[in-house]
Amino acid sequence: MDERGLDRDGTIAREGALDRVPAIFVPVVDAARAHITGAFGRTRLHSAYLYGSVPRGTATPGVSDLDLQLALHDEPTEVDRADAKTIEAVLDRAFPQIDGVGILVTSTRVLLSDVERHDGGFFIACLCTPLLGPDLAKELPRYRPTALLARETNGDLARVLPHWRAKAAEATTDADRRTLNRLVGRRIVRTGFTLIMPRWGGWTSDLNQSTELFGSYYPDRVDHMRVAASIGRAPSPDPAVLGMLINDLGPWLAAEYTAVHGEKAPRP
Template sequence: MAGRGLNVDGSIAREGALSRVPHAFAGVVDAARARLVEAFGGDRLHSAYIYGSIPRGTAISGLSDLDLLLALHAEPTEADRLDARRIEQALNQSFDEIDGVGILLFSARTLLSELERHDLGFFVACLCTPLLGDDLAEKLPCYRPTPLLARETNGDLSLALPDWRRQAAKANTDNQRKGLSRLVARRIVRTGFTLIMPRWGGWTSDLIESAKAFGFYYPERAEQMRSAAKIGRAPSADPAVLRQLIDDLGPWLAAEYAAVHGEKAVRP
């Protein structure tokens, strides 16, 4: 690699691999593969992928979650979503090594569509590790840290803020606030990183490194972003933390993002 998450030709390198899965999570990954084959095998599943800290080799036992993406031959149905939820619950209950399971469902057609070329397509090609089936990355282009990629990956933060405010208002338990703080903090840090990604000239999914890179270009917001990175790894139940993320850092970041890169193409 040329450094900063790039291949020698300057394209963004795929960040995970099954060979990097920590030994403590090998059984989790094997069980996930088996359950996916059992539930979605046959004519429903085109391919399956694992992403996040586990295939990057940075997962922490008891704290990290298991993230999966399924590419289906057809558009996901309610029956597909129900089967995915059953797998999530079964894996989470069976393994103390993980703190939550998330399964994303899309059709292969959607993942390869022109509209998703620089969002979900990039996600599959660079951030997902093949687990089952034929790898869709073979049908996708190489990606570089461009303003186009920045706009299409995270140029819609403003659309998430109202829903986060509604969720924060309804959250009445520590677990609910912790879950929301982790989701919001991770999204904000990754948006902050892609804001400066073309200038930084590389790619990282590491929250701490992302916040550090952001702070170089926006020193006046550096401390807030560093705090968000910490919350993304160790979520907080403090309502004040959510307010700072959703009502201060988030709106500023959304406005700055739109000014620098423009807004993401509208989805139907």
């Protein structure tokens, strides 16, 4: 992998690996593997993946969360989602070195579908680290830092902003606001990065690097993007920060993204 996150052929390299998991997080990953196997078994689970800072080797004990993607043989049911929520809660209580657990549950049909080829498929092939089962990346193409990839990964920010505003209005506790701030901060930074990704010609998931690369193209907005990166790493319950992101930076970024790359294809 070169300094732009690319393999020798110019395609985006897979960014994580189990041997990069910091030692302090290894028991968490082992427990996640055991709980997923116990709850889902082979009949429901096709494969499971880690993503985020833990498999990239950049996680901070007590601050970082644990992120997992489950690929199921069939479409997820309410039972599947409830089992995933139970595993999230069990792991979060058991391990102080993580601050939260998030488990995505999706069918293999969706992840390998044509409409998800440059979103869910890219996510599996380049941003996810295999944990259990056969690797779906073997059934997916190699990806390059193109405008198509930019559009299909983050070209729906305009559609997401009203949902965030509704969630902000519903948030009643500091914990609710921290959770929302983390989600919004990370998504804003990643959208800012993929806005400039085809011009830069590479890939990174590092929030700091993403922010500074964005700032080299949009210096007038980099200070706000730095705030987004900060709460993406260490979320604050401050509603003013969230307000800036969803009412100022977010709408500007959504409009600029649409102008540069177009809108993401609608999903069913």
